[in-house]
Amino acid sequence: MVSPKEKVTYSSFPKLTNPIETNSNSKTNLWVPQVSPNTNTYPAIDGYDSAAEEEEQGVEESGIDGWAPLPASNRPPEVNLRNVLLGLIAIVTGRNKSGNSSQKSDNSGISFLGSNSNGDSFLLPSVYLPSAPPLLGEVMNSVGAHKSVLEAEPPEWLPDSCTSFCMQCSAPFAPLTRGRHHCRFCGGVFCRVCTKGRCLLPRKFRVRDPQRVCDGCYDRLDPVQGLLLNQVSNASQTAKHDVMDWTSMRGWLNLPVGMKMEDEIYKAANTLRSFTQVARFNPEKSIPQAVLSGASGLAVLTVVKAGAVLTYKVGTGLVVARRSDGSWSAPSAILSFGLGWGAQIGGELMDFVIVLHGSEAVKTFTSRMHFSLGAGLSAAAGPIGRVLEADLRTGERGTGVCYTYSCSKGAFVGVSLEGNFVMTRMDANLRFYGDPYLTTTDILLGTVDRPKAAGPLYSALHDLLSKINYM
Known part of the structure; x- marks a missing residue:
């Protein structure tokens, strides 16, 4: 029999304690966590008298399990659908209106209705109040x-x-x-x-x-x-590297592989500003206004390409989607690698801006991996070059058509058939956002707030769109 002042154990309640407390074990001489034999012990609830309750219900200690069943005469009636329906019928027909404070069904013997002084019926609190003990x-x-x-x-x-x-x-x-x-x-x-x-x-x-x-x-x-x-x-965090000028090497040369999302934001902002300068001084070589204004998203990458006849490509970047209100979503990091085959030779470093048309193209970039196939013309000589491509991208989330514009540096010329695999960099997204449950769909198509660290990226996007729309 449990005393009212003793402890009552609820196994479903975790005890909030210091996660690790070490203690010396005399047998093994090792440091092991200090674990209490009963970590889920809580003080008894005020007003709860288990002994009085057991005596009232007629519970006696016997049998294999230590408890004998209640006699049939004292056993509480079962609450089932039939008995509840009988009570509801009694309320509707008015048979429950009596002077008694509680009413029992003749068929079930269940007491779950009460009556006010004016004859209105109500459910007793024991029916709808939770039976579980309150949180301590x-x-x-x-x-x-x-x-x-x-x-x-x-x-x-x-x-x-x-x-x-x-x-x-x-x-x-x-x-x-x-x-x-x-x-x-x-x-x-x-x-x-x-x-x-x-x-x-x-x-x-x-x-x-x-x-x-x-x-x-x-x-x-x-x-x-x-x-x-x-x-x-x-x-x-506020972006620390928010100046794109010639005072540092990365201000005029993007590395093909960025280790962190902050690197991808800087590279993308630098690429977009270079396209803004092209639109300012040589508008016919910039991204057409009709193409950019109708874009559902943009992918910005820096890729290194080298080879003869058969070329290899690898690079990293990010992708953003345009929301229904015209704003840009949070960025998602991507990795691109692929092969090219054709009459081509040389090596070049390319800054790509891929224009995504339609929601299907954006959904393609929400896949863990998708494949693109297209044909392109490359020409690079010295610090500036041009690459024009149109490709078809397909993944587990959909298929879409994209147009690629790029500026390149190096010595390369050729016409080729290009095949690329684009993967979402889940590790980079995790380190940047800190949420292991965040998916690419949440970032591009969800309601994730625009991160403060991506301020230079949104500033570069605004400058590019305003310059092209002005022209």
């Missing part, structure tokens, strides 16, 4: 729990030699199948299986990329990820 103070006080997480200090990592077992699943570490990994939030040593989660860490940790954390810390950090996305993620 430690669980309900989420503000305090979130505050402790947001103000957490970087931990001192435990050395690898402190344990040869995972601090969560207690599995021994193995060289290839189960290696050691430190949780970036608590500093404990866990196996790969127990550290699959990636989370943004509080401001005091001074890291902006999602970090590997253990399962216990993931449960603590997950409720505050929405707040951290707007505070510490790379997308929420």
Whole structure:
């Protein structure tokens, strides 16, 4: 029999405690997590007397399970659809109007209706009030729990030699199948299986990329990820490299491969500004106004191409879509690689602007990978060249037609048939936005806010469109 002052255990309520507390094990002389034998224990609810309730229901301790069934005479009647319907019929026909405070159905014997002094019926509170115990103070006080997480200090990592077992699943570490990994939030040593989660860490940790954390810390950090996305993620920061001039090498030469989204934003802004200058000094070689004004999206890439007869291409960039209100979506990073075959020779570095026409073309870029096939004419001699291409792109999300305009640098000439694979760089999107559940469809076609770090990109897009529309 449980005393009213003893503790009541609810296994469905997690206990919010420090995720890792280590203690020395006298047998193994290893540091292992301090785990309470009953971590889901909560104080008894005020006013709850389990002993009185058991005596009232006539429960006696016996049998294999330790509890004997209630006698048939004292057993509460079953609540089913038939009994509920009988009660509703009684309300409609008026048979429930009596002076009694509660009414029982003659057929079911269920007491779930009550009557006011004026004869109106109502459901007793025991019918619709939840029977589950209320959340207790430690669980309900989420503000305090979130505050402790947001103000957490970087931990001192435990050395690898402190344990040869995972601090969560207690599995021994193995060289290839189960290696050691430190949780970036608590500093404990866990196996790969127990550290699959990636989370943004509080401001005091001074890291902006999602970090590997253990399962216990993931449960603590997950409720505050929405707040951290707007505070510490790379997308929420102000762009530091927002000047495109000749004082640095990348101001006049884009590298074909960018490691981060910030690099792709700088490259794309630099490319768009070069097209703005072309539109200003040589309008007939710029992107036609009709083509650009009707674009449903733009993909901007920098690609290196080299070979003779058979050429190889590789490069990275980003894609943005135009929303219904005329604004541009958040950027998504992409990778392009492919082959070309034809009467061609040389090498060149190309800055592409791919104009996406129609929603189907935009949906093609929301695929994890799509293929493009087209023919092009390339001519580059020295620092400036021209490439004109039209291609058909197809992927798992759709098929669309795109037009490609580019400026190139190098020594290359030829006519070729081009085939390219374009992949979405999920790793770059994850490091930039910090949300592991964010998809390319959410970025291009969803309601993701325009990141502050992409300010130079939107400024370059505005300058290009305003210059072409003015002309």
